[in-house]
Amino acid sequence: xxxxxxxxxxxxxxxxxxxxxxxxxxxxxxxxxxxxxxxxxxxxxxxxxxxxxxxxxxxxxxxxxxxxxxxxxxxxxxxxxxxxxxxxxxxxxxxxxxxxxxxxxxxxxxxxxxxxxxxxxxxxxxxxxxxxxxxxxxxxxxxxxxxxxxxxxxxxxxxx
Numbered sequence: 001x002x003x004x005x006x007x008x009x010x011x012x013x014x015x016x017x018x019x020x021x022x023x024x025x026x027x028x029x030x031x032x033x034x035x036x037x038x039x040x041x042x043x044x045x046x047x048x049x050x051x052x053x054x055x056x057x058x059x060x061x062x063x064x065x066x067x068x069x070x071x072x073x074x075x076x077x078x079x080x081x082x083x084x085x086x087x088x089x090x091x092x093x094x095x096x097x098x099x100x101x102x103x104x105x106x107x108x109x110x111x112x113x114x115x116x117x118x119x120x121x122x123x124x125x126x127x128x129x130x131x132x133x134x135x136x137x138x139x140x141x142x143x144x145x146x147x148x149x150x151x152x153x154x155x156x157x158x159x160x
Contacts, residue, residue: 010081011140017133021102024125025109028117035117042114051111058108061101064090085145087152095156099129134158 041047068089069076075083076098090097103126110118141149 010075011133011137013133013136015132017099017129018102020128020133021106021125024121024128025106025118028115028121029113031117031121032115037116039114039116042111047111047114051108054104054108054111058101058105061090061094061097061104065097065101082141082144085141085148085152087156092156094160095153095158096134099134100159103129130158 066076068086068091072084072086074086075081094100103122106118106122106125110122138153145152
């Protein structure tokens with residue numbers, strides 16, 4: 001973990017988090033071309049219905065979290081300091097609704113793309129997001145908001 005995190009600089013995450021989701025998704029497509037796994041299950045109606053439901057849930061998390069950030073005039077850019085700690089609304093359910101929403105979106109799109117490699121690489125994606133992004137954010141928020149963040153962290157789970 002980066003020990004250079006400082007209040008004035010934000011969490012020091014220089015790679016935009018959505019890029020991780022996109023890169024892992026594209027890697028899975030590339031691997032499927034090299035090491036194909038049958039996608040028969042993904043062509044069923046139930047998977048398409050499930051994919052639609054998953055996409056709706058993803059949009060809910062993403063819209064609610066982004067809307068709250070914009071209403072409170074906070075930044076989603078992780079090289080800038082936060083202007084406030086989000087603890088209400090969707091942030092009372094999960095500390096990371098944007099990352100959760102992106103993860104759910106990833107799975108929803110996977111249902112329509114039909115690639116088992118997306119499913120296989122999903123845990124790796126979550127580990128990268130948690131270790132590279134979320135833990136840096138948490139360290140920054142501990143420095144920036146102190147006891148307020150500690151109390152929030154003790155009350156609300158990281159994912160769900």
